[in-house]
Amino acid sequence: MFNTASSAPVATPSSGARKARLTSNQRPKWLVPAVGVASIVVGAALSALVGFNVALWAVFAAVLFLVAATLAVSLVEGPRNGADSLVTYLVYTAFVLAVVPLISVIWTVLANGLPGLNANLLLTSMNGVTGATDNAAVAGEAPVLGGAYHAIVGTVSITFWATLMSVPIGLLTAIYLVEYSKGAWLGRSITFFVDVMTGIPSIVAGLFAAALFGLLFGPSTRFGFVAAVALTVLMIPTVVKNTEEMLKIVPNELREASYALGVRKWRTITKVVIPTAISGIASGVTLAIARVIGETAPLLVTAGFATSINWNSFSGWMTTLPTYIYYQILTPTSPTNPDPSLQRAWAAALILIVIVMLLNLIARLVARAFAPKTAGR
Amino acid sequence: MSKRIDVDNLNVYYGDFLAVEDVKMGIDARSVTAFIGPSGCGKSTFLRTLNRMHEVIPGARAEGQVLLDGEDLYGPGVDPVVVRSMIGMVFQRPNPFPTMSIRDNVLAGVKLNSKRISRGDADALVESSLQGANLWNEVKDRLDKPGSGLSGGQQQRLCIARAIAVKPDVILMDEPASALDPISTLAIEDLINELKQDYTVVIVTHNMQQASRISDRTAFFNIQGTGKPGKLIEYGPTSEIFSNPKQQQTEDYVSGRFG
Numbered sequence A: 001m002f003n004t005a006s007s008a009p010v011a012t013p014s015s016g017a018r019k020a021r022l023t024s025n026q027r028p029k030w031l032v033p034a035v036g037v038a039s040i041v042v043g044a045a046l047s048a049l050v051g052f053n054v055a056l057w058a059v060f061a062a063v064l065f066l067v068a069a070t071l072a073v074s075l076v077e078g079p080r081n082g083a084d085s086l087v088t089y090l091v092y093t094a095f096v097l098a099v100v101p102l103i104s105v106i107w108t109v110l111a112n113g114l115p116g117l118n119a120n121l122l123l124t125s126m127n128g129v130t131g132a133t134d135n136a137a138v139a140g141e142a143p144v145l146g147g148a149y150h151a152i153v154g155t156v157s158i159t160f161w162a163t164l165m166s167v168p169i170g171l172l173t174a175i176y177l178v179e180y181s182k183g184a185w186l187g188r189s190i191t192f193f194v195d196v197m198t199g200i201p202s203i204v205a206g207l208f209a210a211a212l213f214g215l216l217f218g219p220s221t222r223f224g225f226v227a228a229v230a231l232t233v234l235m236i237p238t239v240v241k242n243t244e245e246m247l248k249i250v251p252n253e254l255r256e257a258s259y260a261l262g263v264r265k266w267r268t269i270t271k272v273v274i275p276t277a278i279s280g281i282a283s284g285v286t287l288a289i290a291r292v293i294g295e296t297a298p299l300l301v302t303a304g305f306a307t308s309i310n311w312n313s314f315s316g317w318m319t320t321l322p323t324y325i326y327y328q329i330l331t332p333t334s335p336t337n338p339d340p341s342l343q344r345a346w347a348a349a350l351i352l353i354v355i356v357m358l359l360n361l362i363a364r365l366v367a368r369a370f371a372p373k374t375a376g377r
Numbered sequence B: 001m002s003k004r005i006d007v008d009n010l011n012v013y014y015g016d017f018l019a020v021e022d023v024k025m026g027i028d029a030r031s032v033t034a035f036i037g038p039s040g041c042g043k044s045t046f047l048r049t050l051n052r053m054h055e056v057i058p059g060a061r062a063e064g065q066v067l068l069d070g071e072d073l074y075g076p077g078v079d080p081v082v083v084r085s086m087i088g089m090v091f092q093r094p095n096p097f098p099t100m101s102i103r104d105n106v107l108a109g110v111k112l113n114s115k116r117i118s119r120g121d122a123d124a125l126v127e128s129s130l131q132g133a134n135l136w137n138e139v140k141d142r143l144d145k146p147g148s149g150l151s152g153g154q155q156q157r158l159c160i161a162r163a164i165a166v167k168p169d170v171i172l173m174d175e176p177a178s179a180l181d182p183i184s185t186l187a188i189e190d191l192i193n194e195l196k197q198d199y200t201v202v203i204v205t206h207n208m209q210q211a212s213r214i215s216d217r218t219a220f221f222n223i224q225g226t227g228k229p230g231k232l233i234e235y236g237p238t239s240e241i242f243s244n245p246k247q248q249q250t251e252d253y254v255s256g257r258f259g
């Protein structure tokens, strides 16, 4: 229909003009992928000229693609769309740059850690494992013995105590700051000190806990709970900050609705404000746990180091996964044959990452379970 | 159930700023009283002092007397929480609790205060409150769905149901229909008309037709300029305020000559 109209001699010029203003040239679908393939090929050639390696190839291909795709799109669709695609591809590049290290870390840990991950590692400690055991393993006379069970126990129990102490303190502090302080000097100074605490180097927190228990129980008192105190010092500011943000975004209207029903303030806080914010609070707590679970320095000075299982956080030295990794790498069980120690260290690192990922998963489940119900018309 | 309110000599401040000056009025039981006036003249501020909700705002304070059937709300030893359970409030924007189902929203006043209530009593209270808010037929099949899934007008009626479930004597409403479409507004207006059988209703509205449709008495507030306090200019039967006002300012406002 339109064809006949436009081919007719009396085709209305005005409708043609209007059509030209509404639509402009569009790039064919294959253009950008084609430019992409071409950049990869040319990038490979260019990097071969300089001395081929994969990183150089990727950089060349990316730069070529950014320039060529922008040019091609602006030639076809005009400079505005050209700029648009430049920024789009820049954002994609930034995303790839951000993800590469993450994937690389996970890949390395999986590749090195999976071979050592076996029932032995998960269920036995280093008790009785000596240089001779490792030498025998390297000589092929025995499997690699010894494991990280005691370190998993240490990590779990120390983190448990740290969470048990820091969550109530952090939660109540945040509640005070958001619901009660009303900009009074106490609130402002707490905010200030929490900000300062956020920046405390972890070794300082460790030394603080060591010194505190040193005063109470004599010098070099070391057991799991001392480490938990050190981690608490590190966790509290994170919990406070996260919880504070979550409480602040609870709309004031909900508090007012509750007050207007004749509900007291603390009931309003516990039954309206916190339930509304609980999913955010839960993921904040998980992030705080994830932040401290990998700490090494403060644990070295507070919990000491052990090779056997210790479930008691209140007496005896304790090992956690990070300190276990640290010692396995730094002082291999068998100085002449460090490979079994290395293997155990990587496997322990894998376990640590898995624990953190599980924590994140749990936080998401908790968040979903508690999230305000919005759906369901 | 319904009680009257007498206000005398009431000044309301935000910090040092005098927002409402020297209000004196008597609000009859079982009637609808409308507050009208240009925005910023202190209608919401004054309304909040009637159930001490202004105390939730930092720096806000009131001086003077508000008598609920002769008892001073601001007398020594009066607990604002008890005041609010006797004088309920509905806000401009519908604000059902997002974590709660429709049923729990209606029961919020009971449940949040951890009062014991049997399952049967709770069911009866939910049904009677929702029926009182003209919402029962629309939600009776989905009481366990979240309240935030309702339309704006339904949410506002849910908030009214929540307020009457506490069995107050007075219900204050601050522009309850201003965020709603005309059909929902009509539903709310019909509801207010029914509510006055049992409750004293005070409503702030910027819609003069609404005030003339639903209220028995109307109070006109005005402000002389920014930074000046809002004052009660004229208070009387609605028909008189709209057809035969005594004050020039009132006449100018209701005839649309300013504001």
Ligand SMILES: Nc1ncnc2c1ncn2[C@@H]1O[C@H](COP(=O)(O)OP(=O)(O)O)[C@@H](O)[C@H]1O
Pocket (backbone or CB within 6 Å): B014, B019, B037, B038, B039, B040, B041, B042, B043, B044, B045, B046, B057, B227, B230
């Ligand atoms: N939270 C507050 N803090 C300080 N001043 C306020 C606050 N709320 C309202 N005001 C002031 O009080 C006056 C009356 O406001 P308001 O009662 O909201 O008027 P209306 O409801 O009639 O529009 C206005 O000048 C306003 O700026």
Ligand SMILES: [Mg+2]
Pocket (backbone or CB within 6 Å): B043, B044, B045
């Ligand atoms: Mg207002």
